[in-house]
Amino acid sequence: MPDVPVGRWSLRHRRALRAAAVTCTFALTAAAPAAADTQILTGPSQSSVQSIFSPSGGHDDAIAVGDCLTGGEWRLLVKFDVAGNPLPPGATITSATVRTRYFAMHPSGGDPAEVGLHRQFTAWNSSATWLTPDGINEWVGGYPEYGYPEWPTSTAGGFIYWDVTNLGLGEDPGGYMISLPYGDGCVAVHGLTADYPPALIIEYDT
Numbered sequence: 001m002p003d004v005p006v007g008r009w010s011l012r013h014r015r016a017l018r019a020a021a022v023t024c025t026f027a028l029t030a031a032a033p034a035a036a037d038t039q040i041l042t043g044p045s046q047s048s049v050q051s052i053f054s055p056s057g058g059h060d061d062a063i064a065v066g067d068c069l070t071g072g073e074w075r076l077l078v079k080f081d082v083a084g085n086p087l088p089p090g091a092t093i094t095s096a097t098v099r100t101r102y103f104a105m106h107p108s109g110g111d112p113a114e115v116g117l118h119r120q121f122t123a124w125n126s127s128a129t130w131l132t133p134d135g136i137n138e139w140v141g142g143y144p145e146y147g148y149p150e151w152p153t154s155t156a157g158g159f160i161y162w163d164v165t166n167l168g169l170g171e172d173p174g175g176y177m178i179s180l181p182y183g184d185g186c187v188a189v190h191g192l193t194a195d196y197p198p199a200l201i202i203e204y205d206t
Helices: 011-029
Strands: 036-042 047-053 056-058 062-066 075-080 092-106 116-119 159-163 176-179 186-190 199-205
Touching: 047 062, 062 075, 062 176
Parallel strands: none
Antiparallel strands: 036 199, 047 056, 047 075, 062 186, 075 176, 092 159, 092 186, 092 199, 116 176
């Protein structure tokens, strides 16, 4: 059937123009593929670390976790400044991992695979000990309040990794607590001032 002129354009020409306009619209509005990126929070400016054992604590180069030949139990508190280091607007977190490095086990029964990571529910500071979160007040309930442990997903290359994607990013109040079941030996890890301090590794899409 021949084209029927409408003004100066045929119906065939008008249909072709409409199809081209639709194609252009789809091309302009198609979503760009997500871009993957990683943010690592670590070191004194982005994290806080404190070992606790009555009556003293510390956050230096070497930190013990577990029953470390002292007649008691050491635990490690760690939190990361997530609020002060926000992700880009619209970012979607795809995974989150806490990493720490261990360098010694005492006695021979110490096993990094048994080191648990817990959410810590009480705020604390650098004056925290086994008895107090801030050097003044007692812990709520008389001891550090924490959740069920997450067990390491890997202990490769001298590092311990925990998947915290579903646990939260260790924001305030208390971040995380790292512990070893009492009687299971001792694992020494790098502290805040070491070459490999604890780190929060966040992978995300934008």
